[in-house]
Amino acid sequence: MADLLVVGTGLIGTSIGLAVMGSRDVVLSDRDPAAAEIASERGAGRLWDGQESADLVIAAVPPKATAATLLAVARLGIARTFTHVTSVQSPVQAEIETLISQASIVCGGHPVAGSESSGPGAARADLFAGRPWVLCPGAATTPGAVAAVDGLARACGAEPVVMSAPDHDAAMALVSHLPQAVASAVAAQLLGAERVVRLGGGGLRDTTRIAASDPALWREILTLNANAVAPLLRAVAQDLSALSEALAGGPPTGDAAFPPPPPPASSGEVVEELLRRGRAGRALLPVKGGEVGAAFSWVAVALPDRPGRLVAVLASAAEAGVNVEDVRLEHVPGRPRGLAQLAVRTQARAEAVRVLRAAGHDVLASD
Amino acid sequence: MADLLVVGTGLIGTSIGLAVMGSRDVVLSDRDPAAAEIASERGAGRLWDGQESADLVIAAVPPKATAATLLAVARLGIARTFTHVTSVQSPVQAEIETLISQASIVCGGHPVAGSESSGPGAARADLFAGRPWVLCPGAATTPGAVAAVDGLARACGAEPVVMSAPDHDAAMALVSHLPQAVASAVAAQLLGAERVVRLGGGGLRDTTRIAASDPALWREILTLNANAVAPLLRAVAQDLSALSEALAGGPPTGDAAFPPPPPPASSGEVVEELLRRGRAGRALLPVKGGEVGAAFSWVAVALPDRPGRLVAVLASAAEAGVNVEDVRLEHVPGRPRGLAQLAVRTQARAEAVRVLRAAGHDVLASD
Numbered sequence: 001m002a003d004l005l006v007v008g009t010g011l012i013g014t015s016i017g018l019a020v021m022g023s024r025d026v027v028l029s030d031r032d033p034a035a036a037e038i039a040s041e042r043g044a045g046r047l048w049d050g051q052e053s054a055d056l057v058i059a060a061v062p063p064k065a066t067a068a069t070l071l072a073v074a075r076l077g078i079a080r081t082f083t084h085v086t087s088v089q090s091p092v093q094a095e096i097e098t099l100i101s102q103a104s105i106v107c108g109g110h111p112v113a114g115s116e117s118s119g120p121g122a123a124r125a126d127l128f129a130g131r132p133w134v135l136c137p138g139a140a141t142t143p144g145a146v147a148a149v150d151g152l153a154r155a156c157g158a159e160p161v162v163m164s165a166p167d168h169d170a171a172m173a174l175v176s177h178l179p180q181a182v183a184s185a186v187a188a189q190l191l192g193a194e195r196v197v198r199l200g201g202g203g204l205r206d207t208t209r210i211a212a213s214d215p216a217l218w219r220e221i222l223t224l225n226a227n228a229v230a231p232l233l234r235a236v237a238q239d240l241s242a243l244s245e246a247l248a249g250g251p252p253t254g255d256a257a258f259p260p261p262p263p264p265a266s267s268g269e270v271v272e273e274l275l276r277r278g279r280a281g282r283a284l285l286p287v288k289g290g291e292v293g294a295a296f297s298w299v300a301v302a303l304p305d306r307p308g309r310l311v312a313v314l315a316s317a318a319e320a321g322v323n324v325e326d327v328r329l330e331h332v333p334g335r336p337r338g339l340a341q342l343a344v345r346t347q348a349r350a351e352a353v354r355v356l357r358a359a360g361h362d363v364l365a366s367d
Numbered sequence: 368m369a370d371l372l373v374v375g376t377g378l379i380g381t382s383i384g385l386a387v388m389g390s391r392d393v394v395l396s397d398r399d400p401a402a403a404e405i406a407s408e409r410g411a412g413r414l415w416d417g418q419e420s421a422d423l424v425i426a427a428v429p430p431k432a433t434a435a436t437l438l439a440v441a442r443l444g445i446a447r448t449f450t451h452v453t454s455v456q457s458p459v460q461a462e463i464e465t466l467i468s469q470a471s472i473v474c475g476g477h478p479v480a481g482s483e484s485s486g487p488g489a490a491r492a493d494l495f496a497g498r499p500w501v502l503c504p505g506a507a508t509t510p511g512a513v514a515a516v517d518g519l520a521r522a523c524g525a526e527p528v529v530m531s532a533p534d535h536d537a538a539m540a541l542v543s544h545l546p547q548a549v550a551s552a553v554a555a556q557l558l559g560a561e562r563v564v565r566l567g568g569g570g571l572r573d574t575t576r577i578a579a580s581d582p583a584l585w586r587e588i589l590t591l592n593a594n595a596v597a598p599l600l601r602a603v604a605q606d607l608s609a610l611s612e613a614l615a616g617g618p619p620t621g622d623a624a625f626p627p628p629p630p631p632a633s634s635g636e637v638v639e640e641l642l643r644r645g646r647a648g649r650a651l652l653p654v655k656g657g658e659v660g661a662a663f664s665w666v667a668v669a670l671p672d673r674p675g676r677l678v679a680v681l682a683s684a685a686e687a688g689v690n691v692e693d694v695r696l697e698h699v700p701g702r703p704r705g706l707a708q709l710a711v712r713t714q715a716r717a718e719a720v721r722v723l724r725a726a727g728h729d730v731l732a733s734d
Contacts, residue, residue, distance in 0.1 A: 112566055112568055113568060114568065114570075124665060124667065125667060125731050126667040126708075126731050129667075129731070131568065132565070132566050134566070161566070170563075171560075171563035171566050172566070174556060174557070174560055174563060175557075175560075175563060175564060175566050175567035175568075175571045176566075176567065176568070176570060176571065178553060178556060179553055179567075179570050179571050179574040179575070180570065181607065181610055181638075181641070181642075182549055182552075182553050182574065182603075182607065183570075183574050183645065183649075184641050184642050184644070184645025184646070185549075185603045185606045185607055185610075185641060185645060186545060186546055186549050186603060186645070186648075187644075187645040187646070187647075187648035187649040188606065188641060188644035188645045188647075188648050189541060189545060189599055189602060189603065189648065190541070190542075190648035190649070190651050191644060191647055191648045191651075193538075193541055193542075193651075194651055196537075196538035196541060196542060197542060197651045198499070199479055199499050199501070199528075199538050199539070199542050199543075200542035200543065200546075201479060201480060201481065201498065201542075201543070202576075203481075203543060203546050203547065203550075203576070203577040204542045204543065204546050206573040206574065206576050206577070207546040207549065207550050207573065207574050207576075207577065208546070208645070208648070208649045209569075209570070209573050209574075209649075210570040210573070210574065211642075211645040211646055211648065211649040212646055212649045212650070213642075213646070215639050215642035215643045215646055216639065218638075218639075218642050219635050219638045219639040219642060220635075222610075222614065222638050223614065223634055223635050223638060226614035226615065226616075226634065229611075229614055230611045230612075230614040230615040231611075231615075232556055233607045233608070233610050233611035233614070234607075234608065234611040234615075235556060236549075236552045236553060236556060236607055237604045237605075237607035237608040237611060238604075239552045239555065240548065240549065240552055240600045240601075240603055240604035240607070241600070241601065241604040241608070243548055243552075243589075243600050244596075244597045244598075244600035244601040244604060245597075247589065247590065247593035247596055247597040247600070248593065248597040248598075248601075249593075267590055267593065268586050268587075268590050271548075271585075271586045271589050271590060272582050272583065272585075272586040274548070274551050274552060274555060275548075275551045275578075275580075275582035275585050275586060276582045277551070277554075277555035277558060278550065278551025278552060278553070278554040278555045278575070278578035279551070279554070279578055279579055279580070279582055280554075280555075280558055281553075281554035281555050281556065281557035281558045281575070281578065282550075282554040282557070282575045282576075282578040282579045283579070284557050284558075284560075284561055284564045298491060298493075300491070300492060300493035300496070310681070310691060310694070311681050311682070311684060311685035311690070311691055312685065314677075314678050314681045314682065314685075315678070315681070315682050315685050317678060318678035318679065318681075318682050323678070324677060324678055327677065327694040328694075339493060339496055339497070341493075364492055364493050364496065364524070
């Protein structure tokens with residue numbers, strides 16, 4: 001009897017196998033045998049023989065295939081508890097409660113982590129480290145089923161959070177599904193603008209990164225969570241429409257003789273009001289990188305295109321007792337070299353520059 | 368006579384001073400003497416005495432103050448050429464041509480780089496490294512003025528690109544001003560959702576990062592470039608509105624007896640069509656990190672909260688001849704340790720894991 005049967009060895013299923021490797025005995029299955037083999041070769045688990053029983057079965061398949069996948073395994077009578085990983089919980093939970101007589105041994109789950117990449121090749125053992133893993137027990141779910149999923153989440157390094165399925169879906173509409181749709185809408189405007197896209201910087205890159213995600217999967221997620229997503233999309237569309245009208249000098253009015261009674265706010269006021277709301281909303285996100293903030297400064301070092309050069313820079317710093325708190329690498333497209341940014345304590349910056357230059361590294365002009 | 372007079376020692380002006388330190392003699396001025404002093408203390412240049420002449424004067428002030436700032440310096444008769452750094456060029460160019468009789472010695476410029484931070488304390492010597500620096504000469508601008516700005520851009524490590532002011536403004540509306548406004552609109556929806564924002568991941572963080580920018584500055588930029596920005600905002604608002612209607616089951620119709628003649632596309636089709644367009648648009652962006660792609664794999668190493676630990680990891684790799692091609696640090700909020708992701712060639716991954724484990728580092732479960 002295996003600890004865990006993973007059905008569906010895509011990005012999420014394979015990453016779960018990799019994350020618990022060493023602590024759980026995992027068997028793997030996928031309707032595409034090649035995908036299961038890749039996952040197994042990467043170390044995510046053994047191939048399932050179609051009969052071996054398992055303590056916990058996790059369906060890591062798209063939302064619309066989830067209930068049917070669990071039903072097929074439930075009929076074999078080989079599993080004690082079931083879970084899944086869908087980004088939308090309510091419709092999946094309803095389908096499970098309709099289809100599966102043993103719904104009480106199913107506890108829905110959603111590891112809130114992902115990547116714009118997909119498939120077993122993109123899986124990572126640490127995909128869930130420090131991330132929330134939402135548990136959505138149904139009305140009849142047994143404490144044992146909840147505990148099994150809680151244990152799996154912890155074994156993956158995630159932090160379990162229990163929520164009702166509707167609360168989960170409303171939250172995901174806001175923090176995941178809305179940004180996804182909006183990133184697509186912005187990136188869609190780039191079509192036909194090949195010549196100028198290279199002028200875009202980090203802002204364009206960041207705001208559109210997730211637009212590279214799988215359209216078929218996201219079509220499924222957005223349509224399944226339509227009730228929660230549609231009002232948010234409408235609200236953003238209204239904000240942008242109002243902004244556009246303010247910038248263009250007011251909405252096209254059908255009857256100029258009857259302007260709207262309250263005098264319209266100035267274009268600048270409409271713009272700034274949205275920007276201020278956006279800034280306040282953004283400020284709600286936790287600071288990334290813990291204490292890497294005001295107490296640190298960056299030192300930029302040019303790197304020749306020679307492997308191992310970054311390591312040489314960091315080794316020089318280590319040798320001289322300079323603590324490097326963070327590293328960012330920037331490759332300059334079309335140039336035979338990159339740039340390393342080293343974060344050091346601000347009071348140690350001058351010393352770091354001196355030490356690195358003395359060791360022959362190309363520290364860029366700096367204070 | 369100084370090489371460069373920087374008027375306005377905010378993020379951009381101070382970063383220019385830092386970038387050319389050592390190769391240019393720079394004098395600094397700001398209407399806030401404290402800001403000029405901070406910039407000077409950081410090494411961006413000497414304080415300007417209000418009289419010393421300069422080969423090139425750069426106004427690094429908000430767009431609406433730019434022409435007046437250049438006029439004030441031009442009246443002193445101390446400068447050979449002028450430039451500025453505004454994110455919107457056409458209205459500034461027009462104002463300069465109206466106000467300044469020596470408009471032929473002015474060449475507009477826009478270093479396309481920035482940060483959601485502002486002020487001289489956030490300045491970085493490498494802010495412009497590898498970034499475009501758009502030059503927008505007016506009809507009468509002399510070749511000498513263009514050459515002066517071209518030289519400054521190159522001295523800052525940037526890549527000069529000559530464009531007309533209207534072409535520049537249209538490009539910036541697409542790659543900078545539109546993403547800025549949309550990031551604000553998404554982030555604005557987070558207000559009142561404090562409880563669930565923590566469920567957001569990298570997608571939410573990336574799509575809203577620039578919403579932290581200065582609302583007053585962006586109000587100025589968006590209103591100055593209203594003609595180019597408004598149609599783009601309208602187009603995105605229409606896409607999102609259509610998506611919302613498709614998800615909500617179609618637009619509210621005034622007369623149900625007369626549905627629109629072509630049968631409406633299914634909700635899923637509307638969703639997927641936008642997602643596909645977004646993905647195609649996103650694919651136009653150059654790949655970041657050059658060749659760090661399919662040929663590389665990540666190795667995750669847990670780091671105790673002890674400074675210098677990353678360096679020890681990289682030193683172990685260097686010692687064993689393992690080339691680390693990229694590094695990402697992830698801090699897990701509220702946890703006393705972080706995670707380092709090292710990119711190594713895929714075929715060298717197993718060896719890297721072995722070597723790092725042998726050296727006593729905490730490599731996370733992996734293939």
